[in-house]
Amino acid sequence: MSQSAPRVTESHANPLLDFTDLPLFDQIRPEHVAPAIDQLLAQSQSALDKVVAPDFPADWKTIAQTLDVATEQLGRAWGAVSHLNAVADTPELRAAYNAALPKVTEFYTNLGSDERVYAKYKAVDPATLNDEQRRAQHNALRGFVLGGAELQGAAKERFAAIQARMAELGQKFSENALDATDSFAYFATEDELAGVPDDIKAAAREAAEAGGQPGYKLTLKLPSYLPVMQFGSHAPLRERLYRAYVTRASDQSEGEAAKFDNTAIIRELLALRQEEAQLLGYANFGEVSLVPKMAESPQQVVDFLRTLADKAKPFAERDLNDLRAYAADKLQMADPQAWDLAYVSEHLKEARYAFSEQEVKxxxxxxxxxxxxxxxxxxxxxxxxxxxxxxxxxxxxxxxxxxxxxxxxxxxxxxxxxxxxxxxxxxxxxxxxxxxxxxxxxxxxxxxxxxxxxxxxxxxxxxxxxxxxxxxxxxxxxxxxxxxxTQVDEHDVSGISGVEWDxxxxxxxxxxxxxxxWDVLRHMTAHVDTGEPLPRALFDKMTAAKNYQAGMQTLRQIEFSLFDMLLHTQPARAADFQSLLEEVRREVAVIHPPVFNRMANTFSHIFAGGYAAGYYSYKWAEVLSADAYAAFEETANADGSPNVETGRKYRQAILEAGGSRPAMESFKAFRGREPSLDALLRHQGMA
Known part of the structure; x- marks a missing residue:
């Protein structure tokens, strides 16, 4: 009898159970979710029960044939449901997703903390494995420890309850952020849209007409919101939109939107993460988060961020002084407010570099x-x-x-x-x-x-x-x-799987x-009306403006990253996370938003997206990516085009290797040394 999970043949009955090829996205309906997920959970549980039997061999391939095949199908089906929940949300699908979420979370929590499976993986002899399998085994054993496999009794039960609740809270955070964004609409008049580009106005007009409304429908979706903030000369409209945008899903939301407040969810999530860390024997969640990452300790991350902040701050202060001076001299704004900054920035950029985003577009x-x-x-x-x-x-x-x-x-x-x-x-x-x-x-x-x-x-x-x-x-x-x-054949370390988050x-x-x-860009441009490629003169202006406000942008990323890491290493601050955010701003930022700003309440990366105590990864990886790209600059062809041999070396060392070895080994295989901060500072005009 085969030990692999049975393949479902009646694919027409439930598209989520058809694994013959690609997901049948056009056929999946909310009513398919419960029966499919229940069946796949039962299959996975049955596979798990088989593997933990005392007479089941501690052999990598035999375990994979039974357990991995079943859980991979569950993962693919649940992945399709989660994906549709993110890109095609309906009340019915959301209800089906939320009904299945606790069951899926419970299964994976139990699997990750099952000391019997942990023992089986520990008993696999590494000498029988290839390099990819050894890396996957190393990651799996580490995952079991972080999944609570070494916990006993009441501690283990509490750990499972925490995982279930955190999954529920993360989903609710995400829903609140989406609903708060979708719930806002403002119908502007022609006068209020002075300065806003024609294509943005046309889209807003179409949106209003589609709903049978007069005027121009503005929303908080970025393609609608951002151009008004950048180009709209009507300051009261910018203020209205800004206030709605930065108070989404918060205690500052007005009217109906108040029901989407994420404040209590954030506090509960932080408390649960701290409790999880203590159950696992760590001082705080920041330490737990870094176990599978490149960075070695929260302090190392904080030091890295503060070093970068020190280097960027003089450039950011210069950026802000330029902005204020231009606002006073040219726009008669003695004291530009938060909702004026994008507008002033866009005007200063146009004045300084003689082009606008609208022209480039x-x-x-x-x-x-x-x-x-x-x-x-x-x-x-x-x-x-x-x-x-x-x-x-x-x-x-x-x-x-x-x-x-x-x-x-x-x-x-x-x-x-x-x-x-x-x-x-x-x-x-x-x-x-x-x-x-x-x-x-x-x-x-x-x-x-x-x-x-x-x-x-x-x-x-x-x-x-x-x-x-x-x-x-x-x-x-x-x-x-x-x-x-990727050229890696082992599921858990192929492609992005098993790659350190940072x-x-x-x-x-x-x-x-x-x-x-230039060599790349000129081949991907054609004016929408004339078909002419991007003029070299316009590209040169864009390049001159490339590091426009790089200091301020760098500090903004550091502000988010530092807030995230301090929040997850100072549990006493969780109840009043807003005051911690304001402290971080006083330390590193040059722009201080109004007191009603509630950025944290839609900070989905860390409260609903896997970046908790890991948002620094963007800056950390930027050091790696800038240094990697420097290799292409050093080997560029005479005409400036990238060297294909360098591309091949990068592909083989980094892309093809996936998660099959530590990221630092892959980086050194490509670069021949450890990464340096120099290339990043140079690329951002802060060398």
């Missing part, structure tokens, strides 16, 4: 940008990208495949547009990992999802991307390449650099 129609991104990836990493077909969750979603010499390496979905019911921000997620399947002996290729929130096209034109949007697209694609180009941003931030290379 005309050269970046989404299809042209995508073609340019594919070209650089194909050239540098010696692959081919082709359009492919798969069931999708929304008509705007596209599907592609990546090949090398006709051989499939991976596939990906691209969901570019902002819409109601879709979580804000941009992210990459995996649908499935590369895996030499132990049940069939066949190689499973990796599949990724790349999600952005760009504006949609108006008046029959394609969507236009800001240069920031272009950078975001390259960033998420870097994550996707890390996942799809190194996982290296490939994504690395790709952003190409958005500043």
């Amino acid at each position: 005309q050269y970046f129609p989404a299809p042209k940008v995508l073609a340019g991104l594919f070209k650089i990836v194909e050239t540098l990493f010696e692959v081919q990208i082709r359009e492919d077909s798969a069931p999708v969750w929304h008509p705007s979603v596209k599907f592609y495949r990546i090949e090398r010499n006709g051989q499939l390496l991976g596939q990906f979905y691209l969901d570019p547009s902002a819409r109601a019911g879709k979580r804000g921000g941009a992210w990459m997620d995996d649908v499935r990992a590369r895996w030499l399947r132990p049940d069939t002996g066949k190689l499973q290729t990796p599949v990724a999802q790349l999600v952005c929130n760009f504006a949609t096209g108006v008046n029959g034109k394609p969507p236009l991307l800001t240069h920031d949007d272009v950078t975001t697209l390259f960033h998420e694609f870097g994550h996707g390449l890390h996942h799809m180009l 190194a996982v941003e290296l490939p994504s931030q690395f790709m952003e650099n190409f958005c500043w290379e």
